[in-house]
Amino acid sequence: MRENVPPSGRNGSGGVVSRSSRLRGPRRHIRILAATGAAVLGVALAACSSSSSSPAASGASSAGSASAGGSASAAGTIHGTVVVFAATSLTEAFNKIGAQFEAAHPGVTVKFNYNGSSSLATSINQGAPADVFASAAPKNMETVTSAGNASGTPQDFATNTGEIMVEKGNPKNIKTVSDLANPAIKVVVCAPAVPCGAVATAIFKNAGVTVKPVSEEQNVGGVVTKVTLGEADAGIVYVTDVKANEGKATGVAIPADQNDTTEYPIAELKAAPNPSAAAAFISYVLGTQGQQVLASFGFQPPK
Amino acid sequence: MTKVEQQKQPFNPLLAVLAALAALFFVFPLIGMITGAPWGNVLSVITSKSSLDALQLSLIASLSSTALALLFGFPLAWLLARGQFRGKVLLRGLVTLPMVLPPVVGGIALLLAYGRRGIIGEPMDKAFGISLPFTLAGVIVAESFVAMPFFVITAESGLRSMNRRLEDAARSLGARRLTVFRRVTLPLIWPSLAAGLVLTWARALGEFGATITFAGNLPGKTQTMPLAIYISQSSGKTDEAIALSLILVLVSLVVMIFRRQSSGAGAG
Numbered sequence: 001m002r003e004n005v006p007p008s009g010r011n012g013s014g015g016v017v018s019r020s021s022r023l024r025g026p027r028r029h030i031r032i033l034a035a036t037g038a039a040v041l042g043v044a045l046a047a048c049s050s051s052s053s054s055p056a057a058s059g060a061s062s063a064g065s066a067s068a069g070g071s072a073s074a075a076g077t078i079h080g081t082v083v084v085f086a087a088t089s090l091t092e093a094f095n096k097i098g099a100q101f102e103a104a105h106p107g108v109t110v111k112f113n114y115n116g117s118s119s120l121a122t123s124i125n126q127g128a129p130a131d132v133f134a135s136a137a138p139k140n141m142e143t144v145t146s147a148g149n150a151s152g153t154p155q156d157f158a159t160n161t162g163e164i165m166v167e168k169g170n171p172k173n174i175k176t177v178s179d180l181a182n183p184a185i186k187v188v189v190c191a192p193a194v195p196c197g198a199v200a201t202a203i204f205k206n207a208g209v210t211v212k213p214v215s216e217e218q219n220v221g222g223v224v225t226k227v228t229l230g231e232a233d234a235g236i237v238y239v240t241d242v243k244a245n246e247g248k249a250t251g252v253a254i255p256a257d258q259n260d261t262t263e264y265p266i267a268e269l270k271a272a273p274n275p276s277a278a279a280a281f282i283s284y285v286l287g288t289q290g291q292q293v294l295a296s297f298g299f300q301p302p303k
Numbered sequence: 304m305t306k307v308e309q310q311k312q313p314f315n316p317l318l319a320v321l322a323a324l325a326a327l328f329f330v331f332p333l334i335g336m337i338t339g340a341p342w343g344n345v346l347s348v349i350t351s352k353s354s355l356d357a358l359q360l361s362l363i364a365s366l367s368s369t370a371l372a373l374l375f376g377f378p379l380a381w382l383l384a385r386g387q388f389r390g391k392v393l394l395r396g397l398v399t400l401p402m403v404l405p406p407v408v409g410g411i412a413l414l415l416a417y418g419r420r421g422i423i424g425e426p427m428d429k430a431f432g433i434s435l436p437f438t439l440a441g442v443i444v445a446e447s448f449v450a451m452p453f454f455v456i457t458a459e460s461g462l463r464s465m466n467r468r469l470e471d472a473a474r475s476l477g478a479r480r481l482t483v484f485r486r487v488t489l490p491l492i493w494p495s496l497a498a499g500l501v502l503t504w505a506r507a508l509g510e511f512g513a514t515i516t517f518a519g520n521l522p523g524k525t526q527t528m529p530l531a532i533y534i535s536q537s538s539g540k541t542d543e544a545i546a547l548s549l550i551l552v553l554v555s556l557v558v559m560i561f562r563r564q565s566s567g568a569g570a571g
Contacts (some may be wrong), residue, residue, distance in 0.1 A: 215519025
């Protein structure tokens with residue numbers, strides 16, 4: 001019986017199908033292939049041309065950085081798109097700043113890429129076409145500056161501190177950092193390389209407790225999601241995250257002697273495709289309006 | 304007329320060039336990885352505890368979800384291939400949905416179903432204190448969700464394309480149902496099952512999005528190889544990421560080559 005098996009297998013029928021289709025249209029197939037090939041080549045050429053234009057752009061960027069201090073005066077002349085890589089914790093505040101900046105500069109579009117500062121720093125060092133980097137900690141900014149990918153000196157524009165985020169209404173009755181050491185409490189933090197992870201590590205150290213988290217997220221948004229969905233009982237986030245998620249989660253304040261503060265630096269990038277708009281955006285963030293928005297979202301001014 | 308004869312020629316330069324470009328497209332990333340690998344410390348990275356933990360987790364989770372795919376997926380494939388009931392098309396669509404869904408979406412859907420506040424997860428947590436997120440079981444669930452459809456579909460098509468008259472013949476000769484299955488059906492569909500299992504395992508091994516969304520990321524507990532690679536890559540530890548990737552590339556390559564050979568032998 002087994003010997004009967006192979007001829008009736010799928011191979012035979014597959015052969016028949018391909019043979020009959022071969023009669024129909026080799027030309028059509030080739031045409032489709034050629035069209036696809038042309039499309040692929042087109043994409044490849046576009047990629048080449050955009051990368052070949054970047055040396056020119058970076059040349060312009062070093063010229064732009066020289067006048068970065070007085071860029072507010074050049075505000076009227078900027079145009080195009082400014083790409084801002086910003087820490088996840090800045091999402092709500094920067095979205096508002098971006099909208100205001102666009103309103104103040106018609107014809108300028110701000111595009112944000114929010115992620116953990118360590119991921120953003122890696123992308124920038126790998127050549128991501130960004131104009132501005134706003135990091136949630138000096139350490140991740142240094143990753144970029146030490147690789148020579150920032151132009152000018154980064155400037156601090158805000159500070160932020162840690163807070164415990166718990167499920168809405170605090171059903172587990174978490175009151176202190178030490179409560180998080182209880183193995184029955186599921187705690188989520190950021191990975192150590194991410195600024196919010198460094199803050200969490202410092203807080204646990206200051207409080208003298210050993211906390212075993214159930215997950216290390218790649219940005220603070222991951223922690224917020226796990227807590228607001230109820231998967232985790234508590235997470236270490238920033239005070240700004242608790243404020244931004246009012247109604248979805250509850251905050252438990254951390255005493256100042258246990259808390260940790262992180263400085264947010266911002267810098268124009270050396271390979272910035274749009275250096276003049278980058279400089280204008282940075283001065284907007286550092287200026288009165290930008291600072292007002294940041295304060296309204298719970299950020300503290302730079303030291 | 305002469306044109307028609309030319310078309311029958313096996314060598315077509317345009318096709319050859321396009322095919323060569325396609326082949327190079329796949330070859331260059333591999334070459335890039337091999338030339339970019341930090342060969343000086345590949346061994347120390349690979350044999351570090353964190354890497355071995357991730358590798359071990361990956362193997363346990365992917366093999367477990369492959370076993371689950373066989374256990375639960377085969378009956379489902381049987382039902383889809385031979386069952387006659389309303390809504391079969393809809394059922395098949397639902398089962399294959401994870402194949403086309405972005406895995407992160409799958410992870411969110413899993414949270415809403417089997418998470419601690421999920422429609423199944425909440426009663427399960429309250430009744431038995433079982434909560435899947437942040438556990439190895441959660442990793443296996445995430446991998447099964449994304450990978451099992453590959454087995455179901457492959458097994459179903461194997462069951463459909465086999466010659467069922469051979470089963471009828473065996474039965475008419477007095478063979479019992481189990482004997483027919485074991486001696487006729489199984490040998491006929493084995494190549495499909497094997498291919499399905501390998502595909503499922505490979506998909507589970509590479510699973511990232513659903514896993515990190517549903518099971519979280521904790522080294523030694525839920526951090527599989529793809530997660531470890533992503534975390535080291537995004538923390539700027541590119542060397543470590545490449546070294547870890549090399550292990551996955553090697554394992555996957557061996558399996559895919561083995562699959563070609565075994566399915567080739569199975570088909571005759």
